[in-house]
Amino acid sequence: MPRARDEVLHARLAAEYGTPLYVYDLDDVAEAKADLFSSLPEGVDLYYALKANPHPDIVRILGEDGPGAPGCGTEISSTGELAAVLAAGLSAAGCLYTGPGKTARELDEAIRLGVRLFSTDSVTDVRRLDSVAARRGVRVETLLRVNAASASATTSIRMTGTPSQFGFDSEDLPGTLAELRADAADSGGLRAVDITGMHFFPLSNTTDEDNLVGEFRNTLAEAAELSRVHELPLRYLDIGGGFSVPYGVPGGRTRYPKLRTELEAALDVEFPHWRDGSPRIAFESGRYLAGGSGTLLATVTNVKVSRGRKFVITDAGINTFGGMSGLGRLLPVAVEPAGPGEPVERASLVGPLCTPGDVLGREIELPELAPGDLLAIPNAGAYGPTASLLMFLGRPAPTEVTVRDGAVVSASRLVHSRSPR
Structure with a gap:
């Protein structure tokens, strides 16, 4: 929208609604979604992280199929965010429920409302999810969030490679998987959870395309190695995001002109059948889509x-x-x-x-x-x-x-x- 038109609109809205006032341009949201999908390999999934902005109008625009871009799934970390998804008219079945501190009560609410895909960060998290799902009499799927031992990018906000409340440390996965498989083999163990993939989120908000590409390459190589060595099934692979837009200052969204080609090449090497959906590749973004x-x-x-x-x-x-x-x-x-x-x-x-x-x-x-x-x-x-x-x-x-x-x-x-x- 041209600046002069912006100023007229803003003055009118401030006079009508008072200040402080947030004005969200839904046309920009739709454009951001199309921009990001055009930078990613064709056929991948994209989850919108509601933590960025759970306003139902924004969630609705991102969830709708539109010109040049399919609808986004929704990445949520609370029942409040799930309520925003439902208020936007979207289905709980399209949610990925994440977070390291999920309680039995909120898991029960999420499952009751139809969430079936979760990301878990610890053995306790998996067992709690299993207990709640079994009590509800349904089967659910979980991705194991992985805190990789190494990192590639040197800029932006680091989300992996350090001690963290997020995810299973990759070097501990052999013991973790042995413990979970023992649960699954035990009649009193896992009854309602299927481990169907991995979830990575290595960095946030990077303007450097080479760093972003390098981090995604590193993540894909590690995911392929972990899957092969530990015979970990990969129906889904969520490799996170890191896409950047300025925060509270003028400027436009970062462009990633090489990202699609570089990602397709890396995926062809590490997961030769990804184009056929094996595994299903997913990304996630919050600030880039709404900021x-x-x-x-x-x-x-x-x-x-x-x-x-x-x-x-x-x-x-x-x-x-x-x-x-x-x-x-x-x-x-x-x-x-x-x-x-x-x-x-x-x-x-x-x-x-x-x-x-x-x-x-x-x-x-x-x-x-x-x-x-x-x-x-x-x-x-x-x-x-x-x-x-x-x-x-x-x-x-x-x-x-x-x-x-x-x-x-x-x-x-x-x-x-x-x-x-």
């Missing part, structure tokens, strides 16, 4: 100078956009740049909360601003409200509006209130 769709609109409430430093105070703080800042993944944000010839200044962009930690950007470049001005923080479609400190100080959650071709599709707000006794 570029979102703009956070905030209103300047005050501008002040303290001991020579300027502070621009807005009605959006870390309770609105900033839950990831404690992990070092947010600061600094950047607002949409000033127009050509417009003056800029350096100031700290802060929120309304009563804590010095409520900082969205420290000493960043901003247009000259005054109380009442509207700010737009781009690429805020992933890790927004649901990754923020929504309960802190009891301030209202931001409104979320979805649009297609400039028309409002829905408007909603998360509620976090307690009724007085």
Whole structure:
């Protein structure tokens, strides 16, 4: 959408719904899905990780078959995310349920609602899944998440090759499989779980295509070796993601022009029958699919100078956009740049909360601003409200509006209130 059209739309929506306000462009979501599928080998599966943004309109667009791209499956890690999948009109049968701390209660709820594919991270996790599925009288499948011993990529957020709560350490798989197979052979052991593949997630958010290709090659080689040496069945192989889009700053989605060709070559070597679905290859992505769709609109409430430093105070703080800042993944944000010839200044962009930690950007470049001005923080479609400190100080959650071709599709707000006794 052209910038001038964006500004008009944003001003209209801010006037109608107030700020802080998230605006999600569903056309961008559909475009991101098509872009990513075009970068991956034909015929593979792609799971949308709801942790990035569980808004039902976004989930629905990604789950639908569309021009140039089939629908995505859904990767979920809670019954709340499963509820969002169902609210979007999608089936629980299309979910991959992941996470290292699944409880018996949530597994029971997921299985009751129709989830049949899980990723497990420990022997305890497999046994708990088996117990719940057996009690429900159904069979389920699990992928063993693998924490590989080695890594290839040298950039981005590392998700493998170190001690972790995620996955089975690859060097321990012989003992793990022996234990699980003993369970399966024992009449009192595994009764309702079929181990049908492996799940890897080695890295996140890489802009370097060579690193991404190298990591995927490394993962495929390790998966093939583990399957061969340990006679581990591979009906499914999920090799994760790592696709990048800027977070809270201007810029476009990363392009991966060589990725499809490189992946097809690697798959042909390691899994010669993959084109026939043996194994079924899957990828997953959250931020790449949703991140570029979102703009956070905030209103300047005050501008002040303290001991020579300027502070621009807005009605959006870390309770609105900033839950990831404690992990070092947010600061600094950047607002949409000033127009050509417009003056800029350096100031700290802060929120309304009563804590010095409520900082969205420290000493960043901003247009000259005054109380009442509207700010737009781009690429805020992933890790927004649901990754923020929504309960802190009891301030209202931001409104979320979805649009297609400039028309409002829905408007909603998360509620976090307690009724007085």
